[in-house]
Amino acid sequence: MIAVIDYDAGNIRSVEKALLALGQEVHITGEPQEILRADKVILPGVGAFGDAMENIRSRGLEPVIRQITDRGTPFLGICLGLQLLFDSSEEAPGAKGLGLLKGRILRIPQTPGMKIPHMGWNSLHLENDGKLFRGIEEQSYVYFVHSYYLRAEDKTIVKASTEYGAHIHASVEKGNIFACQFHPEKSGDVGLHILKNFVGL
Secondary structure (H helix, E strand, O other): OOOEOOOOOOHHHHHHHHHOOOOOOOEEEEHHHHHOOOOOOEEOOOOHHHHHHHHHEEEOHHHHHHHHHOOOOOOOEEOHHHHHHOOOOOOOOOOOOOOOOOOOEEEEEOOOEOOOOOOEEEEEEEEEOHHOOOOOOOOEEHHHEEEEEEEEEEHHHEEEEEEEOOOOEEEEOOOOOEOOEEEHHHHHHHHHHHHHHOOOO
């Protein structure tokens, strides 16, 4: 069973739909015990960093997420879910993230001709042999919706990157923790293949 954590962040139903298309049993839940019973856990999200962390903490989900990641359960953060895995974000000065990975969440710089938020398809440069990208071709296109981006401290955890006004670390993996800034559930066949790779871990 795959648990998709419900903490009042957007984009949960599209993640559920993609997983159901892959034949998976999916539970959308904010219940700690149900999340802890899952074989795999996904933290999705579209929204604001500070509000999201407040929701996670007020629902008692932070220790649950730590327990899951500590015991080796495959864990996938998507979009805002990636950003929350880090210490902090320029979007919410003073708000403390989960701090499971090291890096900075920065605002995409204003660049002539480039709109923020970044909404649309960008190609990925694959690196460091990511498990999520097995069978995915270099420069495959995936779908992004974001105004902030990751600059990881440890470059070896970066498995895919893209360019949009900055060099964006688009996906990271460390141990059982996986994360994508883009939306695999909205990225067509490539995205489904990425989710299938996660399901197969």
